[in-house]
Amino acid sequence: ILNVEQSPQSLHVQEGDSTNFTCSFPSSNFYALHWYRWETAKSPEALFVMTLNGDEKKKGRISATLNTKEGYSYLYIKGSQPEDSATYLCAFMDSNYQLIWGAGTKLIIKP
């Protein structure tokens, strides 16, 4: 059974602080790693799709790194803002294009 683990489960961060959280995934049969942001009552929004070991992607104040050999990805948020409050989901895509999702990290930004 393949598992995708996200930690922490939830996180409270003061506005203006930077933060990061982790997605751990199987290191075999890797094809891609997806990150999504899911705000309450909205659609999950794609942030990054990462495919290469050592890849680093950036979108505004959010960035992500990928280590496929050891099976982890970090998501970083610099200078957190209230609008960053959401659940951040990662999903592992294997070589058969099957997606396995983590349970998410719920981020709450305190003003």
Add this chain to the structure above:
Amino acid sequence: SAVISQKPSRDICQRGTSLTIQCQVDSQVTMMFWYRQQPGQSLTLIATANQGSEATYESGFVIDKFPISRPNLTFSTLTVSNMSPEDSSIYLCSVVAESYGYTFGSGTRLTVV
């Protein structure tokens, strides 16, 4: 990328009843996916809906409980039948977007009482 309209956004239903969830896509897509997220759990794929053929169900999900229709390339429905409190979840439909990503509907938050 595609835009998906999903209805209803939320509902509270009595056990033993059924609820049909609709997804309308603004472009033609080959496959549509139906997911469920139970409280505190990961998103779990229920089935893949293909136009013109029966849906493909994942292990643990059956057609009698979650019948799916796919009458054309822009529309699909998922019915949650004979509901119990364990069916209380967020249900999402999605389609493949560019670069291996996915586009999602805004979800249906179902509470069964």
